[in-house]
Amino acid sequence: MKSTESPPDRASVGVAVPRQPARLPGVGMAGFRQRAPVRMDIAMVAHPSVTLFVDLSDGDGLVRDAHGRRERGSTVAGLVPGDLRFGGPAAGGIECLQIRLSPVLSVAVLGASTDLSGTVVSLEDVWGRDAGRTEERLRAAASWDERFTIAADALGRRMSARPSLDPEVAAAWRLMLTSRGRVRVDSLANEVGWSRKRLWSRFRSQIGLTPKHAARLVRFDHAAHLLAAGNAAASVAAASGYVDQAHLHREVKAFTGATPTAVAAAPWLAIDDIAWPTPVADLTPGSASPSTEASPRPSRTT
Numbered sequence: 001m002k003s004t005e006s007p008p009d010r011a012s013v014g015v016a017v018p019r020q021p022a023r024l025p026g027v028g029m030a031g032f033r034q035r036a037p038v039r040m041d042i043a044m045v046a047h048p049s050v051t052l053f054v055d056l057s058d059g060d061g062l063v064r065d066a067h068g069r070r071e072r073g074s075t076v077a078g079l080v081p082g083d084l085r086f087g088g089p090a091a092g093g094i095e096c097l098q099i100r101l102s103p104v105l106s107v108a109v110l111g112a113s114t115d116l117s118g119t120v121v122s123l124e125d126v127w128g129r130d131a132g133r134t135e136e137r138l139r140a141a142a143s144w145d146e147r148f149t150i151a152a153d154a155l156g157r158r159m160s161a162r163p164s165l166d167p168e169v170a171a172a173w174r175l176m177l178t179s180r181g182r183v184r185v186d187s188l189a190n191e192v193g194w195s196r197k198r199l200w201s202r203f204r205s206q207i208g209l210t211p212k213h214a215a216r217l218v219r220f221d222h223a224a225h226l227l228a229a230g231n232a233a234a235s236v237a238a239a240s241g242y243v244d245q246a247h248l249h250r251e252v253k254a255f256t257g258a259t260p261t262a263v264a265a266a267p268w269l270a271i272d273d274i275a276w277p278t279p280v281a282d283l284t285p286g287s288a289s290p291s292t293e294a295s296p297r298p299s300r301t302t
Contacts, residue, residue, distance in 0.1 A: 015274050016144035023152050024159070026102030030275035031144045034094040041087040042267045044077065046255045048177070048218045049100040050116060051077045052123060053086065054151070056095040056139055063087045066120035074123035074131060078116030079103060079208055080217060083257060097138060097147060099155070100276070103207045103214075104170045108159040117208025130154070165206045168192040172203060172211065181219025182241040185211045220255050223248060228269035233260045 016031035028049075053075040055062040064075050065085040077084060088094040101109055110116065110126050123131040134154050141147045164170070172188045188211060189199040203211045223240040227233065237248035252260045263269070 013271060015271055017275060018148045019145060024105075024155060026105045027152070027155060028100040028276050029148050029151060030098050031147065032094070032096045032098060032271075032275075034088065041085060043256075043258075044081065044084040044086065045224055045263060045266050045268045046080050046217060046220065047100070048079065048103070048214070048221050050079060050103060050106040050110065052097075052099040052101065053077070054097040054099070054123065054135060054138060056097060056135070056147075057088065057093065058095075059093075061088065062094055062096055064120065071122065074135060076110065076116060076121050076123055076126050078119045079214075080118050080255065081120050082118065084120055097151060098275070099151060101155075102173070104165055104173050105159065107206065108164050109155050110158075130158075166202055168194055168199070169203050169206050172199060173207065173214070176211075176215050176218045180222040180240070181215040181217070183215060185215075216251065217255070220251050223252070224263050224266075224269060225272070227260055227264035228266065228272070230264070236260070 014031075014033040016033075018029060022028060053062065053064075055072070055074045061072055062075070063070060063072050063086070065087065066077075066081065067083060075086075106116065116126075123135075127134070134150070137150050138147050141150060171192050175183055175188055175191055185199065186196055189196045192199065194202070200211060203209075203214070207214060209217070219240055219242075223236050223242070226236040226239060231239075233248060234245045237243075237245045240248065242248040242251065249260055252258065252263055256263055258266075
């Protein structure tokens, strides 16, 4: 997880967000442009979404390094993708459309969620020829607003043609998000009217993670953003429902291979609240809910 390059200056990274709330619930989009002609090398921090990175760069473009394998081009990263880095050449700049999909939607949009969990593949491997055609339209667009519209249309078409998850699985995922991962599997099963065994089996087969692992990921994501907001690790551990600071350290290590201090300074998180603003400053558990509108505002990190 350690970078061999200096992290990019946030002032050199342009971030574009949709002017209006997402047309498709469970979909978030942001555009990124690295203005300065410098080499970029950033480790991705695990997030409770399946993520599409559509490379719109000129020249060599975006390079992904997953599990020691380096490839170029647009990428799909499943839940808990492990050691994943993104970088680019020292000249030419990087331009990328990032799309975050709720796991509830990933089956409809990508065709599979279980197969993608823990993996990193090219967008072409998932979408086939549609990937190239969509990229061409996005490159030809005159503005980020037009790109967001094109992407939303492409996602909408795929969603209408594919089945969705079981309503009970979708409901369990929503409960995990609203509780920030602080919910027991028995409680989830009771809420959706299934046995624990049935929920475990169906959730694992459709989301790609067990309910317990998924809840851990959601809780880690909340803690990571609290760390990035400048809160002390001990306070973050208490607010996120960890037994103690050592427990938080173990979970951060499990998801990132890094320490809480390193995650707090991660360049990926440094602009996360600009691209997908979420009110995380209040340490009271359950006191804030995710924002539904992506409006740029200053980062809380230092």
